[in-house]
Amino acid sequence: MPRFCILLSTTVLAVLALTPAQAAEPLKVGFMTVRSGALAAGGRQMEEGLKLCMDEHHGEMAGRKIDLITADTAGQPAVTKTKAQELVERDGAQVLIGPLAAFEALAIDDYIRQTKTPIISPSAAAEDLTQRKPNPWFVRAVGTSAQAHHPLGEYAAKDLHYKKIAIIADDFAFGHEIAAGFQRTFEENGGKVVQKLWSPLNTAEYGTYITQIDPDVDAVFAAFAGGNGIKFLSEYKNYGMQKPVLGAMTTVDEGILKRMGNEAVGVISAGWYSAAIDTPANKKFVAAVRKAYNADPGYYTVGAYMACQFLNNALEQVKGDISNKEAFMKALRNVNIPESPYGPVKLDKFGQPILDITIRKVEKKDGRLQNVVIKTYPAVSQFWTYGADKFLKSPVYSRDWKPAK
Amino acid sequence: MRFSAFNALPRLLVFAALLAMPWLVTSDYYVNIASQIVIAAILALSLNLLIGFGGMISLGHAAYLGVAAYLTIYLTAHAGFGHLTGAVIAIGATTVLAMLFGYLALRASGLGFLMITLALGQILWGVAYRWASLTGGDNGLGGLKRPHPFGLDLNDPIIFYYFVLFFLAIAVWCIARFIQSGLGQSLQGTRDQPRRMRALGYNVWLIQWLSFVFSGFWGAVAGLLYAYYHQFVSPQTLHLTTSAETLLMVIAGGTGTLLGPVVGAALVVILKNVVSAYITRWLILLGVIFVAIVLFMPEGLVPGARRALRALRGSSRTDTVAEASSIAKDGA
Numbered sequence: 074m075p076r077f078c079i080l081l082s083t084t085v086l087a088v089l090a091l092t093p094a095q096a097a098e099p100l101k102v103g104f105m106t107v108r109s110g111a112l113a114a115g116g117r118q119m120e121e122g123l124k125l126c127m128d129e130h131h132g133e134m135a136g137r138k139i140d141l142i143t144a145d146t147a148g149q150p151a152v153t154k155t156k157a158q159e160l161v162e163r164d165g166a167q168v169l170i171g172p173l174a175a176f177e178a179l180a181i182d183d184y185i186r187q188t189k190t191p192i193i194s195p196s197a198a199a200e201d202l203t204q205r206k207p208n209p210w211f212v213r214a215v216g217t218s219a220q221a222h223h224p225l226g227e228y229a230a231k232d233l234h235y236k237k238i239a240i241i242a243d244d245f246a247f248g249h250e251i252a253a254g255f256q257r258t259f260e261e262n263g264g265k266v267v268q269k270l271w272s273p274l275n276t277a278e279y280g281t282y283i284t285q286i287d288p289d290v291d292a293v294f295a296a297f298a299g300g301n302g303i304k305f306l307s308e309y310k311n312y313g314m315q316k317p318v319l320g321a322m323t324t325v326d327e328g329i330l331k332r333m334g335n336e337a338v339g340v341i342s343a344g345w346y347s348a349a350i351d352t353p354a355n356k357k358f359v360a361a362v363r364k365a366y367n368a369d370p371g372y373y374t375v376g377a378y379m380a381c382q383f384l385n386n387a388l389e390q391v392k393g394d395i396s397n398k399e400a401f402m403k404a405l406r407n408v409n410i411p412e413s414p415y416g417p418v419k420l421d422k423f424g425q426p427i428l429d430i431t432i433r434k435v436e437k438k439d440g441r442l443q444n445v446v447i448k449t450y451p452a453v454s455q456f457w458t459y460g461a462d463k464f465l466k467s468p469v470y471s472r473d474w475k476p477a478k
Numbered sequence: 479m480r481f482s483a484f485n486a487l488p489r490l491l492v493f494a495a496l497l498a499m500p501w502l503v504t505s506d507y508y509v510n511i512a513s514q515i516v517i518a519a520i521l522a523l524s525l526n527l528l529i530g531f532g533g534m535i536s537l538g539h540a541a542y543l544g545v546a547a548y549l550t551i552y553l554t555a556h557a558g559f560g561h562l563t564g565a566v567i568a569i570g571a572t573t574v575l576a577m578l579f580g581y582l583a584l585r586a587s588g589l590g591f592l593m594i595t596l597a598l599g600q601i602l603w604g605v606a607y608r609w610a611s612l613t614g615g616d617n618g619l620g621g622l623k624r625p626h627p628f629g630l631d632l633n634d635p636i637i638f639y640y641f642v643l644f645f646l647a648i649a650v651w652c653i654a655r656f657i658q659s660g661l662g663q664s665l666q667g668t669r670d671q672p673r674r675m676r677a678l679g680y681n682v683w684l685i686q687w688l689s690f691v692f693s694g695f696w697g698a699v700a701g702l703l704y705a706y707y708h709q710f711v712s713p714q715t716l717h718l719t720t721s722a723e724t725l726l727m728v729i730a731g732g733t734g735t736l737l738g739p740v741v742g743a744a745l746v747v748i749l750k751n752v753v754s755a756y757i758t759r760w761l762i763l764l765g766v767i768f769v770a771i772v773l774f775m776p777e778g779l780v781p782g783a784r785r786a787l788r789a790l791r792g793s794s795r796t797d798t799v800a801e802a803s804s805i806a807k808d809g810a
Contacts (some may be wrong), residue, residue, distance in 0.1 A: 108758050145754055148711045150618060155514065155751045163507035176618050180710045183620060187633070200619055245607075245616045471610060 094279045099138035100395060102302040102384065103160030105153065105171025108145040111299070112173055115324035116145075118328055118373035119173060119195055121366055125374075127382035129361075134385045135393035146172050151252075151441075159183045160447045168193070168396050170380045173248060173373070174345055175199035183245070185194055185210050191402050191429055195380035200250050201469050203425035203455060212405050213294040213423035215372070216345040216382035216455070218247050219254025219470060221322050223344035223457035224430045226258030229319060231422070232448070233341070235259075235291040237267050239281055239317070241305070242296035244472070251296040251321045259459065260475075271476045279308045287313070296321035302315035303329050310336035325435050328371030330442045337442055344455075345394070346375050346415055347444040353413040368431035417452075425455045488780075489737055490754030495607065496643060500636045507690055509635040515747045516642045516739075518591040520649045521560025522739030530734030531657055531724075532689050534584075535592050537721050538599030542694050543691040544716030546572040546600060548613060551622045559623035568705075569698045576694020580687045589673075601718045618712030622705060632706065642703050643674055646740075652735055656692060659737030665689045694767065730771050732778025741779050 104123060104434045120143070120376045130138055142164045153172050160166040167368055169185075169192040172178055176388040178197040181307040185192050185208055194202070194213045203213055238259065242248035248271070265311040268287050272279065273391030288294060293316055307320065322344035325337055348359050360371040360380070370378070383405065388395070390404035410418045416429035430453040433444035456464040468474075495502075498514050521543055528534045540639050549568035559567065583594040606613045614617055624632040632638045656662045667675045668682045684798060713721070719744040723746055731742025749767070754760040775782025 109754075109761055143756060147750075147754070149714055150710060151708055152751060152754075154708055154710070155511065156755075158507050158510050159751075161503045162510075176712050176714075179617055179620055180708070180712065183622075187524045201617075246610070249610075249615075263533070305654055392673060472615075473611075 084157070084357075091175055096326075099140040099143060100134070100168070100388070100393070101164065101166045102164030103139045103164065103169045103171075104141055104143045105144060105156055105160070105169065105173070105177070107148045108112055110148040112148040115173055115196065115328070117146075119171075119377040121362070122195075122370065122374035122383050123170065125358075125361055125365060126373075126385075130381075130385060135220070135391075137388070137393040142166055142353045146177055148177070150175060150176050153177040153180050154184060157184055161315075166190070168384060168401075170195055170377070170384065172197065175202070176345045176362070178202060182206070182208055182211075189398055191405055193380040193400065193405070193452075195376040198250075199246060200455070203421075203423040204465060205469055208424045210402060212408070212420060213381065213426065214383050215376045215426070216322075216428055216430075217425065218250035219257075219457075220425075220428065220453060220455045221343040221345055221430050222251050222255040224453060225319065225432065226255040226264070227262050227340075228343070228432050228448065229292070230259050230262035230264040232294070236254035236266055237265050237287075237290045238292050238294050239268035239270070239286050239290045240266055240294045240296070240477070241270040241272060241279075241286070242294075242321075243301060244273050245298075246471075247298055247323075248296050248469040249474070250382075252294070253474040254457075255294055255296070255321075256475055257369050264377050266475075269454075271472065274299075276304075279305045280312065283309055284316060285310045286316075290374050292314060292317045292319055294319040294321075296322050297324045298374050299323075301330055302326070306333060306336045306340070315383045322346075323372055324342060325433075325444060326371040327369040327444065328373060330371070330435070330444070331368055332421045333442060335437075337435045338437060341432065341447075342435075342444065343430055343432050344372075344444070345426075345430055346372070347431050347433045347446055349433070349438075349443045350414070350416070350431060351444050352412070352414075352416065354412040355416075358414040369441070374381070379413060381413060382410060382413060386410055393445040416449075419452075421432070421454060421461075423455070423461070423468045426452050427452050429453065488784075492737060492740065493647075496646075506635040509639050511636070511747065511751055513639045513642050513707055514751065515744045516646045517707060518637070518724070518727060518743035518747050519740040520646055520703065520714050521640075521700035521724050522731070522743045523649055523701065523736070524693045525624055525724050525734075527653060527656070527689060527693040527696070528734060528738045530732075530738075531662065532588070532665050532686060532693075534686065534690070535716065536583070536595040536724070537592055537725065538579070538583075538595030538597075539697055540716050540718070540720035540725050541599045541602050542572050542576060542697025543701040543704055543720065543724075544606065544711065544713075545575055546698040547705040547708075547711040547715055548606065548619060549704050549743060550705035551619045551709075552612065552644045554625075555621040555623070556619070561627075568702055569695065573691060573695045576691045576697070577687075577693070579709055580690035582688065584683060585688050592686055596721075599705035599716065599721055600718060602714055603718070606713040610809035613713070616713055618710055618809065620710040620758055622709045624706050626710065638707070642707070645699060645703060649699065650736060650740075653696070656689075656747060657736075659687065661688060726768065730768060730779060732782070735778070735780045738780040740776050745779070761763055 106119050109114050116194055146156050146278040173196050175197040191210050198218045200217045240252050242252045259366045270282050272282050295318055318340045320342035326341050327348045378458050386408045387405040395401045406424055407418050418426050420426055430450040431446045432448040434447050435442055436445045456457050500509050525539045528536050546568045554561055554564035579598050581771050583591050609648050630637050664680055672682050727742035727746050728739050732738030749764050
């Protein structure tokens with residue numbers, strides 16, 4: 074027993090002795106990206122965005138040095154969990170940024186709750202992460218799947234006066250949620266979705282889907298992720314289709330727009346970001362990205378950049394002291410950035426940003442394709458105009474949410 | 479399979495290392511890695527039963543892991559069943575699935591068998607991906623809380639490790655007993671001489687089917703533990719890559735041995751999770767290691783290491799007759 078007491082008291086002393094020194098220590102930030110597998114292209118863009126932000130702050134936030142530890146999740150949920158454990162338990166990460174895909178974020182959801190590790194998501198857009206399954210330790214630095222596409226539905230009906238639209242989308246949760254959000258507001262404003270086509274993520278050739286499109290529609294809404302937008306748009310043109318195309322944010326994302334040709338010109342889409350947004354903050358950001366990587370920033374680049382800015386903003390609020398996790402989390406939920414590449418950003422009580430949504434049109438400018446802004450919907454919530462309570466009463470958007478009429 | 483001292487020593491060493499593991503490492507992280515190795519080892523052992531002892535190469539073994547994991551999480555976290563009931567139903571239903579799959583796949587042998595298991599596995603993957611109302615689609619299914627059997631808090635990494643290690647010990651024991659049993663011996667007979675076995679009056683199909691179901695049962699146990707460990711399951715668990723990875727564990731470690739799949743599981747899990755932190759192109763490294771194994775130890779790491787040891791001993795001794803007989807016994 075005496076020995077135990079000695080042990081206990083020395084431990085307590087050691088802990089006490091260590092505490093004041095902590096403030097001077099670097100803050101450990103774990104970053105989960107994807108370097109191998111199908112999602113590696115997005116992962117690389119995330120790393121670029123994050124690095125840019127870290128460099129901008131000279132590796133220091135609120136007076137504390139930031140020690141960034143990167144891990145490759147390979148885009149696999151089971152590995153993601155191990156990597157989260159690696160970062161938190163072995164490397165002692167106090168905050169996490171990542172992971173890339175929604176299923177990865179969901180795979181570590183329970184772990185985040187257990188270990189109470191603040192996490193900032195730079196890209197995962199699954200609606201329920203900040204809706205029906207909100208995690209108190211989670212905030213998101215991007216929009217939800219439907220957040221940009223509620224306005225697009227209204228725009229298609231009210232401004233473009235489309236009456237009948239066919240939807241073609243990737244057959245996975247992200248595609249389902251985008252399609253449902255678009256359909257909801259489009260139909261509430263008098264439009265009609267007459268057809269919904271779901272193509273598998275790894276579709277090699279869109280011909281069979283393009284030929285199925287109803288010839289009477291006014292336009293086609295194409296919601297694709299990854300590189301699928303490139304394949305679809307070029308084949309759409311090759312099949313001689315004349316109907317205008319509306320796109321999801323990721324169909325004509327800057328990350329893939331550079332690999333497209335004239336077939337993309339004229340595509341109207343919506344997003345919480347466009348490299349062509351004409352504000353000083355964004356111009357500076359785009360110039361930095363173009364200088365460093367010779368490309369326009371897209372979804373993943375700006376997402377990771379903003380996740381890092383969120384971290385900076387929250388750290389400044391708590392003056393770099395992260396020892397009180399609850400206080401830090403409160404600060405992270407309280408992030409308020411008046412000027413950013415997105416425009417002004419604030420978070421709702423679910424940890425989801427309220428963002429300016431832009432309607433963009435692909436045009437050729439300065440010798441490259443750009444998402445030129447044609448309209449802005451300011452301060453759009455993830456719940457659009459429905460209000461949280463009403464919105465959350467209906468089930469999460471899915472493949473079967475409202476069949477085509 | 480007589481337990482000579484030479485045979486038993488590596489096993490005892492591995493077992494002792496597994497038992498002492500939590501004291502050998504510095505962080506919970508490594509204990510969790512060890513738990514993953516143990517779970518993967520149970521799955522690899524069950525697949526080895528088919529490949530090593532039955533000569534049936536299956537590319538659909540992720541089916542049992544995935545289905546048991548989905549059922550466990552769905553039943554306990556979403557359908558309101560208790561942990562015990564959930565576990566029993568999950569393992570029972572997965573075993574019934576193995577009965578059905580065995581019935582379908584064993585209509586063919588060799589390449590045909592391989593293709594049928596592959597197809598069946600991919601069907602399940604498709605179902606998990608598409609039946610989103612039940613499985614959550616590609617977003618997966620989570621929300622499981624680890625159980626507290628006999629007052630043990632499985633949220634503690636070390637307790638969880640011993641929990642899964644206990645299952646591995648049972649699995650090894652049961653599978654060893656199975657192999658030594660008349661059924662296990664006749665399974666190896668059907669592997670080597672199916673026509674002769676048939677001529678001797680054995681029901682080859684029944685022997686293979688029973689082994690297939692037994693193997694599926696242990697795959698289901700691995701799935702249950704997988705669900706407890708990850709508390710999350712997504713279609714990727716059911717994907718072909720999981721089956722192929724398990725196959726890789728068995729082949730790399732050594733088919734037809736008890737220790738081989740455990741060593742193979744450790745190799746793959748460590749490469750995938752630990753080494754990948756230091757080497758971005760860990761998949762290439764895995765490929766190189768696999769090629770090296772095929773070149774230098776085509777029978778797998780465990781039998782290869784045994785051969786190397788024996789060669790060392792053989793050079794210092796002249797007792798070649800005894801060696802030869804020990805080699806012969808070793809195969810059994």
